[in-house]
Amino acid sequence: MSGSERKHESETGRAPAAMPIPAIAALASTERLEQLKSICRNVVDLSPMDPAQIVETFGGALILLEHGVPGAEQIVLGLAVDKPDSAVLMVSDSLPVHIVRALMKIEASDILPSDAGAGDVLDSIDRIRAAAEAVESKPE
Secondary structure: OOOHHHHHHHHHOOOOOOOOOOEEEEEOOOHHHHHHHHHHHEEEEEOOOOHHHHHHHHHEEEEEEEEEOOOHHHHHHHHHHHHHEEEEEEOEEEEEHHHHHHHHHHHHEEEEEOOOOOHHHHHHHHHHHHHHHHHHHOOO
8 A cells, every 4th residue: 555545544544445536516625625635536616606606507416515615605505495406515513504404405415524534524425325325225
């Protein structure tokens, strides 16, 4: 195992798979965007885009939002109304009630603490994936 593989495993608590997440769109701090690059082949930085454009373009996809970054709340509210079939990871230690309610309207969402690392993001995605598979496998 190479040094970078050992570093990745120690940061995430997992042995490196070939980048387990193919793509994620994120509105987050520079540090968090760099962290995501260790677990994802394609990290799309949403900061140059307007919240309505983000909802329209990336709604229905996997999106990580960091509370406190300008536009994050508007994106959650827009996704809850226009694109509830999205998967949203919200990073925050304290969310306003209206944002929690909006996240509950989105099909797949999770709230991670501000100190969450790459391993926590992967665990959250695994939970979302497992929940989606459970819903799909239920007989109608």
